[in-house]
Amino acid sequence: MENEEKISFLKTLIVFYENNKTTLVVLATIVVLSILSLNYLNYHKKNENIKISEKYVKAGIYLTLNKKKDSRAILKEIIESHNKFYSILSLNTIIDNNLEKNNEEVLKLFEIVENTSKEKEQNNLIKLKKALFLIKISREEEGKIILNEIVSDDSIWKETASEILE
Numbered sequence: 060m061e062n063e064e065k066i067s068f069l070k071t072l073i074v075f076y077e078n079n080k081t082t083l084v085v086l087a088t089i090v091v092l093s094i095l096s097l098n099y100l101n102y103h104k105k106n107e108n109i110k111i112s113e114k115y116v117k118a119g120i121y122l123t124l125n126k127k128k129d130s131r132a133i134l135k136e137i138i139e140s141h142n143k144f145y146s147i148l149s150l151n152t153i154i155d156n157n158l159e160k161n162n163e164e165v166l167k168l169f170e171i172v173e174n175t176s177k178e179k180e181q182n183n184l185i186k187l188k189k190a191l192f193l194i195k196i197s198r199e200e201e202g203k204i205i206l207n208e209i210v211s212d213d214s215i216w217k218e219t220a221s222e223i224l225e
Contacts, residue, residue: 111137111145118149122156131158138168141175147185154192162196183214191223 076083114133121130134149150172152158159165169189176182186205193202209220 107140108142108144111140111142115145115148118152122152122158127156127158130156134158135168138171141171143175143177146172146175147181150185151188154188165192179212180215183209183212183216187216187220187223190220194223 114137118130118133118137121127121133131153134153137149138146138153140146150168153168154165159168166189169185169192173182173185173189176185186209190202190205190209193199193205203224206220206224210217210224214220
């Protein structure tokens with residue numbers, strides 16, 4: 060009885076396979092191609108991140124050699140690559156070392172980094188840094204507006220923004 064059930068099940072599988080052979084082959088091909096594509100994208104993203112990290116180190120070396128123009132160019136290139144990690148670091152390096160004298164250009168770089176960041180709190184930290192920069196360049200009202208946005212957003216940076224507003 061048990062053997063008959065196994066044979067019946069096998070016959071059903073064979074019939075199913077014969078009736079749906081092309082569909083199963085197409086489905087298997089799609090699955091394999093999807094896995095290969097995801098692996099390639101992951102590999103490409105990892106390599107791109109390594110290249111950007113090497114550029115960041117190179118910019119740091121140029122900065123220590125007092126080649127500020129070269130360092131600034133590489134850091135801007137990193138920001139324009141929209142890398143979530145190194146774009147923020149590059150912007151901070153530009154600001155902390157006064158590599159860009161044109162304040163409007165720095166504000167454009169802030170916009171790029173703000174659009175790169177997807178996480179709420181990371182974005183609020185960038186806004187906080189932007190507000191401090193605006194206050195530093197005597198555009199207090201714009202800075203205060205951004206700080207008020209952070210406070211009303213109930214961010215972890217709310218307390219810091221409130222202290223700056225006082």
